[in-house]
Structure formats: structure tokens, C-alpha cells
Amino acid sequence: MEGLAIVTTIEEATRLIGLVRETFSTMGKEIGTLDEVRLSKSGLQGQEGIYLVFRKTDSSSKKELLTLGYPVAQRTLEDSIRELSYNAYIRLKETGEAPFSNILIELHILSPLVSMADKNVVEYGKLITIGKHGVLIERNFHTALILPYTAIQKGWDSIDLLSECCMAAGLSPDAWLDPGTKVYVFEDEVFRELKPEGRATNQ
Numbered sequence: 593m594e595g596l597a598i599v600t601t602i603e604e605a606t607r608l609i610g611l612v613r614e615t616f617s618t619m620g621k622e623i624g625t626l627d628e629v630r631l632s633k634s635g636l637q638g639q640e641g642i643y644l645v646f647r648k649t650d651s652s653s654k655k656e657l658l659t660l661g662y663p664v665a666q667r668t669l670e671d672s673i674r675e676l677s678y679n680a681y682i683r684l685k686e687t688g689e690a691p692f693s694n695i696l697i698e699l700h701i702l703s704p705l706v707s708m709a710d711k712n713v714v715e716y717g718k719l720i721t722i723g724k725h726g727v728l729i730e731r732n733f734h735t736a737l738i739l740p741y742t743a744i745q746k747g748w749d750s751i752d753l754l755s756e757c758c759m760a761a762g763l764s765p766d767a768w769l770d771p772g773t774k775v776y777v778f779e780d781e782v783f784r785e786l787k788p789e790g791r792a793t794n795q
Contacts, residue, residue, distance in 0.1 A: 641702030
């Protein structure tokens with residue numbers, strides 16, 4: 593399967609992660625409505641999907657605390673990030689994960705989704721490369737997405753990835769074999785803070 597081009601600079605990623613920190617700071621001052629933390633003017637446009645992963649700094653494994661995102665951005669990237677940050681702040685605070693100075697932020701910019709509808713279903717496993725491709729499964733009102741890094745972290749092969757994504761969507765593990773199930777793949781660019789509130793890196 594051909595590579596899916598995404599181009600995001602370190603500087604842009606650092607700026608976007610900075611918007612998460614800015615939103616957290618605003619929420620910490622109890623300016624609590626989404627309208628008050630959303631940008632009032634148009635920013636960077638695009639149909640890239642975007643996910644934020646929040647990790648604990650005081651763990652050797654950088655424990656994952658929360659993952660939130662949109663497979664396809666319906667707004668500017670800036671507004672999408674502010675909305676995700678708003679929801680993340682509330683959920684992290686509810687689970688007692690403050691102060692946020694102990695949390696590392698990871699930014700995933702997704703390529704456009706590519707449908708597998710024109711591929712033979714028995715070839716799906718061969719077309720998906722672990723660590724490179726993520727998967728989105730959709731059937732009626734059941735939808736789930738798994739980011740590329742997860743399969744490496746869990747030790748899955750490509751069939752495991754498809755099956756686990758089906759189960760995350762509330763479907764049977766082999767639902768991806770059914771013609772009524774839509775399967776999409778994507779790639780992502782990953783940026784993470786070197787330290788809390790620090791510069792981003794893609795290493």
C-alpha cells in the first residue's frame with residue numbers, strides 16, 4: 593500500500609501542543625465554557641484527523657492516561673485541539689490526574705482515511721503494516737479507531753488489529769470479514785513533548 597503523505601513541522605507541532613497547554617491554563621483559571629477557550633478567528637484549515645494522547649511522566653513506561661481525537665477534523669486544527677483539550681481537562685481532573693505539569697502530551701496528525709472497499713478482504717492482513725497503519729472500523733452506528741502505535745505496544749499482528757478494532761466498536765472479532773463492515777486504514781505523524789511544556793519532537 594502506498595505511503596500516505598502528511599507534512600507537519602516540529603515548529604507547527606510545538607505550536608499545536610502549546611494550544612493544549614494554553615487551554616489547560618485557561619480552564620485552570622475557571623474560564624470554563626468551550627466558547628471561551630475556542631479561537632474566534634479561522635486558523636489552519638485541513639481534513640486531517642487529530643488525536644491527543646496524555647501520558648504520565650513519573651512512569652518508566654509513560655503510562656497512557658487518556659486518548660481523545662477526531663478521525664476527520666470538521667473544523668480548523670486549532671479549534672479541534674481546543675475542543676479536545678477542553679474535554680481532556682475535565683476528564684483528567686475528574687480522575688485526579690492534576691497537576692498537569694506531570695503529564696506529557698502526544699500529538700497524532702492523521703492522514704486522510706483510505707477505504708479498503710476495493711481490496712479483497714482476504715488480503716487485508718497483508719496490506720496492513722504494523723506500526724505504520726492504524727485502522728478504523730465502521731458498521732451502522734458502530735465505530736472504532738486504533739492508532740498505529742497500539743498494535744506494537746500490545747504485540748498484535750494485522751489480523752489481531754482488525755479483530756481488536758471490531759471489538760472496540762462493539763462488533764464480533766471477525767466482523768471485518770463481512771461486506772457490510774467498512775474498513776479504513778491511515779498513517780499518522782507523531783509528536784510528543786520532550787518534557788512537560790517543552791518543545792515537541794518526532795523521535
